[in-house]
Amino acid sequence: MLRPEPDQRGRLVEIRDNFLARIIEAEREGWLGELEGLEVSLAGAQDRLAQPDAQQVRRNTVVEPGIPTFHDIAGRNGTPSPQQPE
Secondary structure (H helix, E strand, C coil), X not given: XXXXXXXXXXXXXXXXXXHHHHHHHHHHHCCHHHHHHHHHHXXXXXXXXXXXXXXHHHHHCCCCCCCCCHXXXXXXXXXXXXXXXX
């Protein structure tokens, strides 16, 4: 998958803003075919802008794998694990 360079974020914002301005113009002028294409392109630009943010969140997220306890493991061999007294 192609990922935009972080230093190109400003350019992507500029492209998105340009699409928004062109969509307003197409709505005003009644250019329905142009409007549909611009909306598809705007969605693509917004997706591209969201990619680095999502990657940064994933990179900064801590995953706790956990350590299984004896009781978690003991039941795996087909015999039931003993019940704890209450």
